[in-house]
Each structure stands twice: as C-alpha cells, then as structure tokens.
Amino acid sequence: MSDALTSPTLEIDDDPEAFFELSLAEGWGDGAPLLPPTDERVEALLEATALAPSHVIGKLPPRHGAATVELVAINAAMAGVEPAAFPLVVAALEALVRPELNAIALTTTTSSVHPALIVNGPSRDKLRIDYGAGCLGGAAGRGSMTIGRAVSLCLRNVGGQRTGATSRSVFGQPARFGQCFAEWEERSPWPTLAERQGFTREQDVVTLHGSKGNFPVADTNNDDARDLAYMLAKCIAYPLSNYYLELTGDCGQIVVVINPMWAARFGKAFGRVESFQEYLREHAWQPIELWRPANQEVLRKKNRVDTRGRVYLVNRPEQLVPVVAGGLGSLHAMFLPSWCQSEMQSAAVHGATWTADLLDAALDEARALVRSDGADLILVEADAATARVVLRLDVGDETCATGACVMPGEALRPMIADVLARRLRGALEVRLIDPRVG
Amino acid sequence: MNAPATPKRRITIRRPTADFAQDRGAPSFELGRKIAGVRVGIRHDGTWRSWQYVARVWAELLRRDGAIPVLLQTGERTGPEGEKTRADLEAWHGEIDCAVSGLGTCGSCTMWSVRDAIGVEAKGKPVAAAICEEFVGHARTTASFLGHPELKVLVLPYPLETLSEAELLPIAEEHYPKFLALIGAAR
Incomplete structure (x- = not known):
C-alpha cells in the first residue's frame, strides 16, 4: 500500500462485479461500471502531474468538498482515465472552480445544465478526444468518454452533487455522464476557440461551458452562407431559451458547433470569426409578437424589447461561440445552449514537470x-x-x-x-x- | 468430490469521496420587538411573478404595521452584472434590520434565496428564506452545508406560480404573520 496516498482504504474482493455493486451501494458512480481505484492505478495518474497529491485544486460545489489532486486521481481512476489524460482532468477542475463559471448554481439548479468540456491543442489525437463524426456521442474515444466522466464523478464524490438531494435537475441530460469533445482545428477557417481565449495553438487547453444539452439543427436548402447563418441565428434565438427568462442578455455564451463543410462555407463569407459572430448576433432575435401575452408583458417589463419590437437574444457577438467539429455531412449543426448565469472558462493543461x-x-x-x-x-x-x-x-x-x-x-x-x-x-x-x- | 473453493483474492482500493466538513452551526437571530419602525428587507429575483405579488402585499401590510419595507430585486450572478448584484446586496444588508429572501421554487433560485438569506444572517440580523414546499428539503440541505443549519425557513405552498392574484392574496395574508413570528417580531 502506498505511503504517498492518504485517502481511506477499503479491502474488497478482486471481482469487477463486487466493486460495481459496492459503487452502486455507496452512490459513487453514475450507474455504469467503474474501475477499482487501486493504489497502482491512482499513482500512475499522479505520476502524470507536477502537482502534489495533497494540493487542493479548489472546493467543488455544491457541498464544497476539497478537491485534492489525490481525490481527483481516485475518481479519474474509476472513470478509466489514462495517465496522459489526467492533467487535462486537473485543468478542467481548475476552470470549474472559478467563481464566474458559477458551478454552485450549475450543480443545484432544476435545469439540465452541466459543464461540457471542449479541448484544443496538440494532444487531441493522442488522448483520443473526439472531434470528427459522432464527437458529441457515439464516437467512443477513450479521452472523450473518460475525461468528461471523471469531472462528473468529482462533482458527485468530491462536490457532493446528488440528484434529488443537492441537485434538483428536473431531467438531467446524457451529458451529465460526462461530455468532452475537441475542436477540429485543422478544418476551422478561424483562430481556434483556445486562441480566441488568449492561448497559443501549441498549448493543450480545456474550456468549460455550462451547457443545457445538445440542440440539433439541419438545413439542405440554402446555398448562400449568409442565408444559412441567418437561419442558424433564428434557431439559436428559440423563444423559450433561458435568455428570454433573464433580466438582460448580458451573461453566458452559446456554443455553436459547426460541421467542417459548413465551416468552409462560412469561412469564405466571413473572413474573420468576429464578423460571423456579429452576423449571428444581429439576426438572433425574435419579434415580440411571437410570444403569448404573458411572456410579452414580462419581456417588456424587463426592457428586453427594442424600439423596433425586436427581442435580441444576447447583447454581445462574442457570446455566440463557434466551434468547428463533427463529421463531413454538410447539413447539420449543433448548439450547446446556455443556462446564462455561467461564464465559459478555459485553462491550460500542465504536464508532469513544473511549469x-x-x-x-x-x-x-x-x-x-x-x-x-x-x-x-x-x-x-x-x-x-x-x-x-x-x-x-x-x-x-x-x-x-x-x-x-x-x-x-x-x-x-x-x-x-x-x-x-x-x-x-x-x-x-x-x-x-x-x-x-x- | 468437489474441489474446495479457492478464496477470492482481495484488493485494496481508495475511497473516492471528500470528507465533508461537519456542518458548522452559525447562529440565527430574532428581532425580539415590535415590527413598527423596523426596516424589513424583501428580496426577490425578478423571476417569479407570484413572489413579486406577495412581496407587494407584504410591503403594504408592513407599512400598515408601521414598518419600512426595503425591496431588493437581485440581478445576474456573473459578469459585470454579477458584480452589481453583489454590490446591491451589500448595500441592502446595511439598510435593513431584518429580511425575507425568496423565492425558492426551483433548484438554483432556492440556493440563491438561501445564500442571500445567509448573507443577512452573517450580519447578525434576523432573516427567513421563503421556500415553496417542494424545495424545503433542498433549502435545508443547502443551508446546512453552507454552515447555517438553523436558518429559518418560511414554507409556502407549491406551486405558487400558476395562481391568480385573487388566489395568491389569501396565501400572502396567511403567511405574513407566520413570517413575523419566525423572525421574532411582534405586531
């Protein structure tokens, strides 16, 4: 048994089903089988980070449990994270504990919202983080499946997030198992998401977005990129979006996942990502008449209706965040709608040596x-x-x-x-x- | 003859859960006097029309009883608007002698109602969190892990949101004296 680790130990039968049953009885997992967090597995993960096992990354909501690197490694071991991917889990939690992500609210709300992880950088392939076909589910890259799951397990076991008790989510969503995908940087006509946050292309970076789920759209009728972008904007501004519940359109972001084929078309029409974002924002509104009278009354009271009778979704173009990913079918896009009261956070990944x-x-x-x-x-x-x-x-x-x-x-x-x-x-x-x- | 069963190999694993700190028992407070002349904070978040209506009714009842209602609508929680909300709450804490913070009728709004009530309690002032029945357990859990297990919770029916003002009025009137009793105020 390792002297370097301090978490309490349990002795169990060396039997996958016995550990699975134990994890269910203790409420450690998400209902799917986990790997036993043996010292060997945990230490292999710890070897991959320059941080000491006792280092506290932060307090995880909702119960403010201290996320030591050791506890994070134990949960990552259960999720099946490979050592090379462990620093990415640590970086994700560093982003998660920043106050502006508002994770205390994310973890307790009735909404389905959950932190989605978007990865940029040179390690995407090595870590098997999906960015091509099926990247939001089904592609089954080990990195995608285990890194997101490790973060979810940390919220459960270190943060104390339990559905029906500390979390009141009405529906939850499949991504609460964990969602992690990468940007197909090589097919993006614009600077990557991480570059737009001030990082370099050589850095591995993880971005956390409080996502309400996956919102799919499709179109085969528009040859004009601007018309297509116009329709995307109208879909983003769906009338029962959380944004129309808010006092302002100032907070949060919506991630717009664009397939590489559409990205190429948009790249030709909008040379700069900022011009694409501005165009989306300019058209992401609905006429006040779209809503029923009770909604109209509230939107008017909140001063959300402008002089032309338009209700804009967001106030700033940068709140609409394009990310290029997905397969080459040239007819689909996906939104990760915002819960609004949460600001996207990015963190660089640190490896096994000090930086x-x-x-x-x-x-x-x-x-x-x-x-x-x-x-x-x-x-x-x-x-x-x-x-x-x-x-x-x-x-x-x-x-x-x-x-x-x-x-x-x-x-x-x-x-x-x-x-x-x-x-x-x-x-x-x-x-x-x-x-x-x- | 059956071969003797081979005993299963045993392995040692590490427990993956945090050791949650014991819930501290921060004190709650009572007004211990008549409500007349008292500045009573009423906090709402602009989301629940039912609570805004109850707040208006209570403001009138407080004025009738000689108290001074101080209403606060909280705003966004992140970005520059979030800073404004925190500043507004800080200023409001200074203006009031006691308060009610609501409405808890969803997961995050319950959490914020409780957190904002705790902000008042941390200043040594009497306060109650107004929470609908369905979310009372969530409110008490939240108050406990935030170190205020004794936080006073005023339980309101659930759901309030679909009720008309005519239906809400008797609920507001019935719960007004309950709120006063909860914070130790006499009429």
Missing part, C-alpha cells in the same frame, strides 16, 4: 510566510528534473535591516519546503540562502 505558472503559484504561497514581516523570497534556481529549488531570503526594508523580525532561516526553510511539497510533486530539495548568515 513557470505552477512554480509561481507555489512560491506565492511560500512568500506569504515572510511578506507580512516585510521580507521576500527570490527565486535563484528551480530544476524540475532534480526537484531542486534554491531561494534567497530578502530581509527587506530599513525597519527590518538586521532581519531580526523575520524568523531564522533554519526555522523558515522547512516551512517553505512544506508549502512547496504540498503543491509540487517530487522529493523536493529546498535550499534557502539567508543573507543574515555568512
């Missing part, structure tokens, strides 16, 4: 130990390969010229080492250069 971002985050926590005394820690050297970090203590301003108000180096060093070891995986060697000691 500057991860080290900075760990050092920030260590620096807090001395900054209240007016001192600071300067990074001299950090080597992920040897797990060695060298820091120099800067004792700060004149009021602490002798460094007497900062704790001695021999007491400080183990505290810093503790912080770094909690956040970064590996047997860390931490050296502290203390100018007060010759």
Whole structure:
C-alpha cells in the first residue's frame, strides 16, 4: 500500500462485479461500471502531474468538498482515465472552480445544465478526444468518454452533487455522464476557440461551458452562407431559451458547433470569426409578437424589447461561440445552449514537470510566510528534473535591516519546503540562502 | 468430490469521496420587538411573478404595521452584472434590520434565496428564506452545508406560480404573520 496516498482504504474482493455493486451501494458512480481505484492505478495518474497529491485544486460545489489532486486521481481512476489524460482532468477542475463559471448554481439548479468540456491543442489525437463524426456521442474515444466522466464523478464524490438531494435537475441530460469533445482545428477557417481565449495553438487547453444539452439543427436548402447563418441565428434565438427568462442578455455564451463543410462555407463569407459572430448576433432575435401575452408583458417589463419590437437574444457577438467539429455531412449543426448565469472558462493543461505558472503559484504561497514581516523570497534556481529549488531570503526594508523580525532561516526553510511539497510533486530539495548568515 | 473453493483474492482500493466538513452551526437571530419602525428587507429575483405579488402585499401590510419595507430585486450572478448584484446586496444588508429572501421554487433560485438569506444572517440580523414546499428539503440541505443549519425557513405552498392574484392574496395574508413570528417580531 502506498505511503504517498492518504485517502481511506477499503479491502474488497478482486471481482469487477463486487466493486460495481459496492459503487452502486455507496452512490459513487453514475450507474455504469467503474474501475477499482487501486493504489497502482491512482499513482500512475499522479505520476502524470507536477502537482502534489495533497494540493487542493479548489472546493467543488455544491457541498464544497476539497478537491485534492489525490481525490481527483481516485475518481479519474474509476472513470478509466489514462495517465496522459489526467492533467487535462486537473485543468478542467481548475476552470470549474472559478467563481464566474458559477458551478454552485450549475450543480443545484432544476435545469439540465452541466459543464461540457471542449479541448484544443496538440494532444487531441493522442488522448483520443473526439472531434470528427459522432464527437458529441457515439464516437467512443477513450479521452472523450473518460475525461468528461471523471469531472462528473468529482462533482458527485468530491462536490457532493446528488440528484434529488443537492441537485434538483428536473431531467438531467446524457451529458451529465460526462461530455468532452475537441475542436477540429485543422478544418476551422478561424483562430481556434483556445486562441480566441488568449492561448497559443501549441498549448493543450480545456474550456468549460455550462451547457443545457445538445440542440440539433439541419438545413439542405440554402446555398448562400449568409442565408444559412441567418437561419442558424433564428434557431439559436428559440423563444423559450433561458435568455428570454433573464433580466438582460448580458451573461453566458452559446456554443455553436459547426460541421467542417459548413465551416468552409462560412469561412469564405466571413473572413474573420468576429464578423460571423456579429452576423449571428444581429439576426438572433425574435419579434415580440411571437410570444403569448404573458411572456410579452414580462419581456417588456424587463426592457428586453427594442424600439423596433425586436427581442435580441444576447447583447454581445462574442457570446455566440463557434466551434468547428463533427463529421463531413454538410447539413447539420449543433448548439450547446446556455443556462446564462455561467461564464465559459478555459485553462491550460500542465504536464508532469513544473511549469513557470505552477512554480509561481507555489512560491506565492511560500512568500506569504515572510511578506507580512516585510521580507521576500527570490527565486535563484528551480530544476524540475532534480526537484531542486534554491531561494534567497530578502530581509527587506530599513525597519527590518538586521532581519531580526523575520524568523531564522533554519526555522523558515522547512516551512517553505512544506508549502512547496504540498503543491509540487517530487522529493523536493529546498535550499534557502539567508543573507543574515555568512 | 468437489474441489474446495479457492478464496477470492482481495484488493485494496481508495475511497473516492471528500470528507465533508461537519456542518458548522452559525447562529440565527430574532428581532425580539415590535415590527413598527423596523426596516424589513424583501428580496426577490425578478423571476417569479407570484413572489413579486406577495412581496407587494407584504410591503403594504408592513407599512400598515408601521414598518419600512426595503425591496431588493437581485440581478445576474456573473459578469459585470454579477458584480452589481453583489454590490446591491451589500448595500441592502446595511439598510435593513431584518429580511425575507425568496423565492425558492426551483433548484438554483432556492440556493440563491438561501445564500442571500445567509448573507443577512452573517450580519447578525434576523432573516427567513421563503421556500415553496417542494424545495424545503433542498433549502435545508443547502443551508446546512453552507454552515447555517438553523436558518429559518418560511414554507409556502407549491406551486405558487400558476395562481391568480385573487388566489395568491389569501396565501400572502396567511403567511405574513407566520413570517413575523419566525423572525421574532411582534405586531
């Protein structure tokens, strides 16, 4: 049994059905079989991330359970995530805990909404994340099926999301099992979704969208790309969209999944993705007369009706988010409608070695130990390969010229080492250069 | 002769669940005096017309009893509008002596009604969350895991939303004294 892991253990028969029955009895799963989270499986996942098992990614809603990397790995092991894909699960949870995704509301609502994962970057094929035919269900790529499922299991087991108790979703949706697909970047005429969020094409990035489900549309009658986009816009603006319940059209996004054939047509008509988004927004409205009188009254009270009698769905073009994916059948598109009270979040994937971002985050926590005394820690050297970090203590301003108000180096060093070891995986060697000691 | 059964091999697995912190028991508060002269907050989210109607009726009843109703409509929860909502709530907390926060009649609106009620309770002021019967369990669970298991919950019939104003009026009138009693206010 591993000394590195701290989660409670259970001894069970080495029998897939016994574990399946246990998972059902304990409420750990989604009704489908899971893999037993043995130490071997969990540690293989942990090896794939630079984060320490005890590092807390955040508190998961609705019950605010602490998502340590170890607990996430246990749930990912049950979902069947392969080690190379584990950093993507971690990144998805980093995005999930950001307040603007509003996951506390997503996990408790009567709506069907659930975080859909959209992946960009060079690892899409290696991780078998689907972006071609059947990418929203049926293609059966291991990455697509297991990564989304791992996030769902974390919400259940770490966040405490339980249908009928903490979650009041009336219908749920198939994607609550987990939804993860990638963008077919090579067939997109525009910058990728991740690039539009400020990342590079070389980065693996996961974007979370609070999606109400999959809304399919089809058309074979329009040869003109603008007419086709016009019809898409009208479909997006369906009259019982959540947007028409809101006080404003300011919040949330709608993902518009466009097949590669249509993407090529749109690319010719709209050279820039922004012009496509603007065109969609310009036509994503309905006349107030479309609604029954009670709806009309409410929409008027909320000032949603403009002087021409139009009720626009959203206020800004960037709320309509095209993503190119799917098979080559040139007649289908899919919307992932918005629950509105949730802002899409993207996070870069970090691998098994430290990145500057991860080290900075760990050092920030260590620096807090001395900054209240007016001192600071300067990074001299950090080597992920040897797990060695060298820091120099800067004792700060004149009021602490002798460094007497900062704790001695021999007491400080183990505290810093503790912080770094909690956040970064590996047997860390931490050296502290203390100018007060010759 | 049957061969003896081979004992099954055993494996060790890790438990996948978080250790949820014990629910803390933040205190709830009572007004302990007459409602006259008291500034009573009524929070709604602009979604449920039934609750907006009840709020209007209660505002009139509070004025009749010498209290000062302070209505707040909360807005969006994310983006720039979300910042405005949080600022509005903070300002409202400062303006009121006690409050009712509703309406809990769906999953997220129950959660927000409870969270906004807890925001008042965290300021040491009496408050009740107005929740329809169907969502009371959800409200109590939410209040517990947010550390306020004693949060007062005013239970309203379900559903309210399809009722006419003529049908809502007696419900509003019946539950007004129940609300006052719940927060420890006398008429």
